[in-house]
Amino acid sequence: MTNKKQALVTGGNKGIGLAIAKGLAETGMAVWLGSRDRGRGEEAVAGLNAQGLDVRLLEIDVADDANVKRAIAELSSEVDALHVLINNAGIIIDTASPPSEVRMEDIKATFEVNFLAPSG
Ligand SMILES: NC(=O)c1ccc[n+]([C@@H]2O[C@H](COP(=O)([O-])OP(=O)(O)OC[C@H]3O[C@@H](n4cnc5c(N)ncnc54)[C@H](OP(=O)(O)O)[C@@H]3O)[C@@H](O)[C@H]2O)c1
Numbered sequence: 609m610t611n612k613k614q615a616l617v618t619g620g621n622k623g624i625g626l627a628i629a630k631g632l633a634e635t636g637m638a639v640w641l642g643s644r645d646r647g648r649g650e651e652a653v654a655g656l657n658a659q660g661l662d663v664r665l666l667e668i669d670v671a672d673d674a675n676v677k678r679a680i681a682e683l684s685s686e687v688d689a690l691h692v693l694i695n696n697a698g699i700i701i702d703t704a705s706p707p708s709e710v711r712m713e714d715i716k717a718t719f720e721v722n723f724l725a726p727s728g
Contacts, residue, residue: 612662614687618642618670619697621652628694633661640683642697644669670697670725671717695726 615632619625620641633639633656641656641663643649649665656663668679683690699721701714 612636612638613691614638614640614689615692615694616640616642616666616683616690617694617696618668619644620694621645621648625694625696626652628696629663630656630659630661632692632694633663637662637692638687639663640666642666642668642670642679644675644697670695671721676725697725698722 613636615629615637617625617629617632617639620629620639621643625642629639629641629652639656639662641649641653643652643665644667646665646667649667653663653665666679666683667675669675699718701718702710
């Protein structure tokens, strides 16, 4: 992977993140597919590798500072530079309730992942 441009997509195991990871790899980039769950990440990576795409797993939970530090160390040991970072990981906990009825703990958890993690 060393001669290619490197990209990391957080929350890359499904949804929009998985589509972005695929799209970047199709441009010829080496893509690190971030996933907080190893099993879900491995499954997604296997699917893209089966299509001939240069994608590898990076376990990363963006809401866990220690986990993020470990992931950065792992990535730094593998690549000289990261050229593209897609902070895609995000959660929507409660879409059914009106805003006035959403629990404060759910609002805090959403801010932690969607706002504070990409800012850190
Ligand atoms: N879909 C929409 O209409 C829409 C609209 C506006 C904005 N967005 C934003 O676009 C992004 C992707 O949306 P989506 O629809 O593809 O969502 P999705 O299908 O729910 O996928 C979210 C991804 O984020 C991961 N994730 C959640 N918390 C994480 C954490 N703490 N650390 C690392 N990964 C974490 C999930 O991992 P797990 O599989 O382990 O849960 C999953 O891979 C999100 O940030 C979302 O807020 C989406």
